[in-house]
Amino acid sequence: MKVLNLRCAHDHRFEGWFDSEDDFQSQHERGLVECPLCADKAVTRLPSAPRLNVSNLRDDAKPARSPGEATEAALRQSKWMQTVRHLMDNTEDVGERFPEEARRIHYGEAQERGIRGQASREDAEALREEGIEVTAVPVPAALKGPVQ
Numbered sequence: 001m002k003v004l005n006l007r008c009a010h011d012h013r014f015e016g017w018f019d020s021e022d023d024f025q026s027q028h029e030r031g032l033v034e035c036p037l038c039a040d041k042a043v044t045r046l047p048s049a050p051r052l053n054v055s056n057l058r059d060d061a062k063p064a065r066s067p068g069e070a071t072e073a074a075l076r077q078s079k080w081m082q083t084v085r086h087l088m089d090n091t092e093d094v095g096e097r098f099p100e101e102a103r104r105i106h107y108g109e110a111q112e113r114g115i116r117g118q119a120s121r122e123d124a125e126a127l128r129e130e131g132i133e134v135t136a137v138p139v140p141a142a143l144k145g146p147v148q
């Protein structure tokens with residue numbers, strides 16, 4: 001799965017979830033990607049580096065399972081784990097300095113880069129109010145702990 005930051009012609013910003021970049025391209029070409037606020041189809045990708053709040057480790061983020069969906073859910077979970085692993089490989093862990101570091105990057109006081117770390121719900125909301133994009137990522141239990 002791939003999370004893309006998207007923007008419509010009216011400067012509404014939103015996230016789109018796709019299987020891959022190809023999946024986004026193909027849906028985009030067929031006019032299937034539209035702004036959730038104004039239904040505009042002139043959607044462009046934002047190149048912004050990800051800022052990930054990885055503290056929300058909630059069980060209710062897992063997909064609901066029924067016996068028939070077990071295989072599909074397992075597949076989805078492994079895809080999700082690959083995505084999270086990729087995100088973790090491509091972001092710098094700043095731990096509890098996350099809100100501070102996200103602000104420094106936003107205001108140009110630190111180098112633009114992808115970061116991840118912990119932020120409380122209040123911190124994350126305060127960041128969003130300042131216009132700083134924060135994505136909450138539920139991390140699978142298997143990926144907790146040190147990451148190379």
Ligand SMILES: [Zn+2]
Pocket residue numbers: 008009010011012035036037038039040
């Ligand atoms: Zn829009």
